[in-house]
Amino acid sequence: MTAIHLQLTEAVGNAFAALSLSADFGLVSRSSRDGSAPFQCNGCMAAAKLAKSNPRELAARIADELKDHPLIASLEIAGPGFLNITPAPDLLATQANALAADARTGASRVGDPKKIVIDFGGPNVAKPMHVGHLRSSVIGDALQRLLRFVGHDVVSDIHLGDWGLQMGQLITELQIEQPDLIYFDADFGGPWPDNAPVDIDDLSRMYPAASMACKSDPDRMDIARKATAELQAGRAGYRALLDHFIAVSIAALKIDFGNLGVHFDLWKGEAAVDPLIKLMVEKFKQDGFTEMSQGALIIRVAEEGDKKELPPLILISGAGAALYATTDLATIQDRVQNIDPDIILYVVDLGQASHFEQVFRAAAKTGLFAQEGLEHIKFGTVNGKDGKRFRTRSGGVMRLSDLLGQANEAAMARLSAAGLASGMDAEEKSEIARMIGLAAIKFADLRNVRTTNYVFDIERFTEFEGKTGPYLLYAAVRMKSMLRKAEAAGIIASKIIPEAGAEKTLVLMLDNFDHALKGATTKRHPHILCEHLYELAQTFSKFYASCPVLSAESTQLQASRLNLVQTSLRQLETGLELLGIETPERM
RNA sequence: GGUCCCAUAGCUCAGCUGGAUAGAGCGUCUGCCUUCUAAGCAGAAUGCCGCAGGUUCGAGUCCUGCUGGGAUCACCA
Numbered sequence: 001m002t003a004i005h006l007q008l009t010e011a012v013g014n015a016f017a018a019l020s021l022s023a024d025f026g027l028v029s030r031s032s033r034d035g036s037a038p039f040q041c042n043g044c045m046a047a048a049k050l051a052k053s054n055p056r057e058l059a060a061r062i063a064d065e066l067k068d069h070p071l072i073a074s075l076e077i078a079g080p081g082f083l084n085i086t087p088a089p090d091l092l093a094t095q096a097n098a099l100a101a102d103a104r105t106g107a108s109r110v111g112d113p114k115k116i117v118i119d120f121g122g123p124n125v126a127k128p129m130h131v132g133h134l135r136s137s138v139i140g141d142a143l144q145r146l147l148r149f150v151g152h153d154v155v156s157d158i159h160l161g162d163w164g165l166q167m168g169q170l171i172t173e174l175q176i177e178q179p180d181l182i183y184f185d186a187d188f189g190g191p192w193p194d195n196a197p198v199d200i201d202d203l204s205r206m207y208p209a210a211s212m213a214c215k216s217d218p219d220r221m222d223i224a225r226k227a228t229a230e231l232q233a234g235r236a237g238y239r240a241l242l243d244h245f246i247a248v249s250i251a252a253l254k255i256d257f258g259n260l261g262v263h264f265d266l267w268k269g270e271a272a273v274d275p276l277i278k279l280m281v282e283k284f285k286q287d288g289f290t291e292m293s294q295g296a297l298i299i300r301v302a303e304e305g306d307k308k309e310l311p312p313l314i315l316i317s318g319a320g321a322a323l324y325a326t327t328d329l330a331t332i333q334d335r336v337q338n339i340d341p342d343i344i345l346y347v348v349d350l351g352q353a354s355h356f357e358q359v360f361r362a363a364a365k366t367g368l369f370a371q372e373g374l375e376h377i378k379f380g381t382v383n384g385k386d387g388k389r390f391r392t393r394s395g396g397v398m399r400l401s402d403l404l405g406q407a408n409e410a411a412m413a414r415l416s417a418a419g420l421a422s423g424m425d426a427e428e429k430s431e432i433a434r435m436i437g438l439a440a441i442k443f444a445d446l447r448n449v450r451t452t453n454y455v456f457d458i459e460r461f462t463e464f465e466g467k468t469g470p471y472l473l474y475a476a477v478r479m480k481s482m483l484r485k486a487e488a489a490g491i492i493a494s495k496i497i498p499e500a501g502a503e504k505t506l507v508l509m510l511d512n513f514d515h516a517l518k519g520a521t522t523k524r525h526p527h528i529l530c531e532h533l534y535e536l537a538q539t540f541s542k543f544y545a546s547c548p549v550l551s552a553e554s555t556q557l558q559a560s561r562l563n564l565v566q567t568s569l570r571q572l573e574t575g576l577e578l579l580g581i582e583t584p585e586r587m
Numbered sequence: 588g589g590u591c592c593c594a595u596a597g598c599u600c601a602g603c604u605g606g607a608u609a610g611a612g613c614g615u616c617u618g619c620c621u622u623c624u625a626a627g628c629a630g631a632a633u634g635c636c637g638c639a640g641g642u643u644c645g646a647g648u649c650c651u652g653c654u655g656g657g658a659u660c661a662c663c664a
Contacts, residue, residue, distance in 0.1 A: 024604085033607065042606055045644080055644080079607050080644065124664070164664055211663095270664090296662050308590035309660075317662040324664050351658055353591070358661095380593090381658070418626060436626095448600070452593070453657070460599070464626050466612040467600085474626050482623050519603065531601070534611085545619095545628040565623095586624080 001098045001106060003514050004087055005029060005039060007071055012041050012083070015065035019058075021047050028085060030512065037076065037084035038508055044081035055081030096496040096507040100563050105571035106513045109151035110521075116154050117335050118144050120347035120377075121257070121264065124161035125249040126170055126203040129256060129400045131382040131456050132349055138445045139379055140347035141262040141580045142526040149578055150521050155339055158253075160269030162246050163327055166207065168228030170245060171238055172220075173210035174198065183237035190236060196244035200252040203245065229321045232274065242271060256400045261438065261580055273330035277322050280330050281315055289366050290315060301361040313358040328359045332369050343373045345524065350378035350451065377524050380453035403458075407437030410462035411470070420587055432584045436470050437462070439581045443469030446579055447530040467534055469581060472572065475537035476583045478544065479569040485550055486562050493566050494559035502543040506564060509539040513571055526579060533575040540568050 005028050013026030025043030032040065044062060048055035059081040066072055071091055076084040099106050120140025123129050144156045174197070175184050181197055182188055198206070214221040231238040250267055257264070281297070284290050289299050295318035302310045313325045322330075335341055346356060356376040364371035411433040415421045421429045444461050448454060464470040486493075498504045516532035519525065549561040573583050 027604075029603080032602095032610095036607090040607090042604095045606070046604085049644080082607065122664090127664090161664060166664070294661080298661075306590095310590090311661045314662050319662080321662085323662065327664095349658095350592070352664085354659060355664090378592095383657090414626075418624095420624075420626075452600085455599075457599085460613090463613075466626090468612085468626085470626060471612095474624080478624055478627085485623060515603090523603090527601080528603080531611090538611090541627060542629090544623080548623065550623050587626085 001095075001102055001108075003106060003511050004091060004095055004508070005511075005515065007091075008039055008041075008085055008087065011066065011069055011071050012043070012062065012085075015062045016043065016047065018065050019061060021051065030508075031084065036078070037074070037086040039085040039087065041083040041085065042081075044083065048081065059083055092498050092504060092507055093496065095511055096498055096564070096567075099507070099510050099571075100493075100496055100567040103570075105567060105574060106511060107149065107517050107574070108514050113151045113153060114342040115340065116147055116152050116343045116345060117339055117341040118147070118154060118156045118345045118347065119159045119331075120144075120156065120345075121158040121262070122161060122348065123158070123249075123253055124166060125245050125269070126207040127161070127166065128204050128207075129253075131403075134260075134400060134403065134441075135379055135382060135445055135454065136347050136349070137257065137260060137262050138442050138580065139377070139450055139526060141260075142442075142446055142529075142578065143345065143347065143377065143524055145578045145580060146517070146521050146526065146529070150517060155266065155341070156264045157266040157268055157335075158257075158264040159331065160246070160250070160253075160267065160271075162242070162249075163232075163270030163274065163322070164324060165224060165228050165321075166211070167231055167242055167245070168224040168226070169210040169214055170203070170206060171227045171231065171241055172224050173206045173213070174241065177206070183241045185237065186235070188237060190240070192237070192240035196248050197241075198244070198248065200248055203248060225319050225321070229319050232321055246271065259401070259404055261582065268331075268334075270327040270331070273327055273334045274322075276330045276333055277326060280333055281326070284315065284366055287366065289362075294318070299362045299365065301358050301365065303361070310354065310357060310361070313362045325355065325359050325362070328355075329362060329366075329368065332359075332363050332374075336369065341373070343375065344369070345375050345377050347377045347379070349381055350376075351381060352376075353378060375524070377450070379450040380448075382454050382456050403441070403461075404437065406458055407441050407462055408433055409437075411436035411440065411464075414462075414464050414470075415587070424586075432587050435582050435584050436464070436473060436587065439469030439473050439576075440464065441469075442579060442581055443472065443530065446526045447534075449527050450525060472533055472537050472576060472581070473583055473587060475540055476569060476572050476576070477585070477587045479540070479565050479572070480583075480585055482549060482565055483562075483569065486558075486565075489550060491550065491555075491558050491562055493563035494556070496563045496567075497556070497560045500547055502539075502546045503561070503564065506539050506543045506568065509536050510567060510571055513575070529575055529578060533572060533579075536568065536572055536575070540572075 008028040009026055012028055013023030016025045017023045025047040026041060027043060028039050028041045031038050044059040045055045048058045059077045063075050063077060066075055071088055073086045073088045078084055118140060121133060121137045123133050144154050148154045214224050231242060290297050296314050297316040298312040298314050300312045314323055315326050317323055353376060360371050360374040363369040363374060415433055421432055441461050498507050512532060516529050519528040547561055549558060549565060552558045552561055576583055
């Protein structure tokens with residue numbers, strides 16, 4: 001099926017073409033004004049400018065072309081040359097029933113599916129998850145769901161941070177705490193113990209300690225650097241320790257991400273591509289892409305015509321270690337070999353824009369991957385209420401589980417205060433509170449344009465009024481409740497006949513789903529879908545308030561409205577699912 | 588200092604290829620629960636779209652300069 005605005009675009013485009021003008025001028029969109037016709041076309045002004053003619057005259061000629069068009073009930077010319085278009089009444093009805101009959105409620109699939117790797121989450125081993133990871137996870141998860149839904153072949157990868165200096169820091173921290181462990185015996189060759197010498201609590205305590213110690217003590221930092229280089233050179237005891245660290249971290253992360261409802265196809269990390277690095281670097285050397293500079297092996301990525309001076313990418317540090325950019329390049333190679341994607345998306349904060357610029361250019365220069373296929377899906381920094389960048393303070397670590405717990409509590413309190421979940425047993429109530437809390441957090445995050453900075457404010461996360469996740473859930477739950485009652489009353493949904501204003505508006509809103517999905521997926525901007533779902537819920541609430549369903553005056557009207565409710569619910573639930581938000585049966 | 592991003596209602600934010608009277612939510616004010624869940628609905632007030640120029644029939648949107656805030660500028664990730 002094709003959305004009404006696209007059908008109209010074709011019709012108006014043909015009218016332009018009939019006058020030997022580009023059909024592109026025929027673009028029809030939702031009207032920007034209330035009270036006038038629901039659709040408008042602004043192409044006459046642009047076309048007239050190009051043809052050096054009068055826009056109103058052109059508009060009149062277009063209107064003449066479309067005079068008896070079956071899709072168009074009326075067409076008015078306004079202002080300098082706007083076309084205000086009212087679609088034929090039966091078009092609205094036809095569309096309503098097509099949406100109702102479509103399992104995807106109007107959502108189309110892309111014509112050219114791509115294989116897309118999406119790299120997000122990116123938590124570090126031992127380093128606790130903070131709000132930045134939450135943002136990457138929530139946005140990345142929404143994008144993977146969206147891109148899959150419109151037909152792309154998507155592979156998601158958590159891309160664990162498990163290979164850098166932090167590992168050397170951790171290893172040396174453990175050595176200071178427990179110097180007698182067998183892992184530190186350079187002469188011992190294995191086999192290594194099966195059980196990890198540390199648990200997740202040890203790791204989350206040790207990392208900040210090690211990090212601080214290295215910051216204040218250059219000697220301590222040198223030891224950590226050396227350990228990092230040794231680890232990467234293949235020291236068996238260190239590698240065995242690293243494997244323990246990774247396993248312990250992944251076990252904990254799986255619980256965290258499970259609670260968030262975020263899924264990854266791959267749980268690979270930087271360490272996984274270590275075996276590729278040596279050969280890759282060798283090849284880069286042979287092909288003449290590298291050079292030595294100040295003791296480090298680099299790839300120059302600056303290009304002529306650059307406005308900014310882009311520093312070279314450092315492949316191997318002076319201490320002989322692979323760095324962030326090195327593993328990123330090796331990861332691209334790994335993905336090409338194992339997945340062969342068309343596109344790789346990196347959902348990472350915008351502070352790393354120049355890092356990705358370097359990596360993308362190096363990848364293109366060395367022939368690893370075409371630059372057009374590499375996209376940095378950047379998002380704003382997470383700020384505190386003071387507007388400054390949110391940083392984990394030395395003691396106060398922001399744990400994901402704490403955040404979810406707070407949202408959960410707020411949801412529970414709100415349920416009780418509103419008397420909404422009365423009559424439910426404790427188990428159901430807490431399950432509902434969990435869904436509401438998660439919806440609050442995810443929607444609060446996703447509804448912002450991802451590139452702007454984001455104020456982390458727990459109050460705002462758990463606000464349940466207005467443009468929020470819980471409002472959307474509430475709308476969905478009211479629909480579900482109505483459907484249950486209709487079923488009990490034996491009312492069967494049937495042909496939709498949009499009559500009342502609220503009904504027509506609702507149909508038009510439902511018909512806009514596909515447009516929102518296209519915007520959200522092609523721009524990688526989930527907030528466009530958020531906006532649509534909020535408008536849908538709002539439009540439905542107006543319909544709900546003004547159009548009784550179960551007590552409508554005729555069976556025909558009951559059946560028509562019930563069908564509208566069913567279709568609205570299906571679209572709302574589909575959309576929420578694409579955002580990673582679950583809908584309860586009642587609340 | 589160089590480069591990039593941001594600046595819209597008291598607060599948090601939308602604003603799609605440049606289009607008509609710049610929109611939501613929160614907060615404030617007024618109504619609406621014996622009727623499908625009031626976390627809702629109906630209505631009201633609220634703006635030198637940071638400042639100054641430019642491009643044009645038309646600029647919140649594009650260009651230049653300025654102010655203010657943020658990010659980043661080779662061996663952390």
